[in-house]
Amino acid sequence: MPKPIPIIWIHGDCLSPKNPALKEYPDVPAIWVWDDALIEEWQISLKRITFIYECLLELPVTIRRGDVATEILAFAKEHKATQIVTTDSPSSRFEKICDRIEESLELEVLEVEPFFDYDGFIDLKRFSRYWKVAEQHVFE
Secondary structure (H helix, E strand, O other): OOOEEEEEOHHHHHHOOOOOOHHHHOOEEEEEEOOOHHHHOOOOOHHHHHHHHHHHHOOOOOEEEEOOOHHHHHHHOOOOEEEEEEEEOOOOHHHHHHHHOOEEEEEEEEEEOOOOOOOOOOOOOOHHHHHHHHHHOOOO
16 A cells, blocks of 8 residues: 555644644645634634734644635645645534545544643633633643
């Protein structure tokens, strides 16, 4: 079996230079896709979008906009990739995107070491709400 030719899909649940996919495949092309439907559905503020964009500027990533699965598959085709590598996410939207990708290409999903262990609900729409829960566990 030939060795897979990968690209990396970076998403908002692991927007870090320490992303396991970037560490595992340091010389592989990577893509981020602005998901207009998600931005509208979650009513993501311009401040948050700016913060994400500034984070992206620190990463070796191509930035696109549109339907996430469609853009990832197009990027893979441009790079003659046979595999998409990404990191896990608890998002149901992530699962749907993965299902679409797997219709066409191999998908490798890497685990991310959690910042802290917590099984309860955390409101992720605002960092302050997340941090209010997280700081209790991080500094134990």
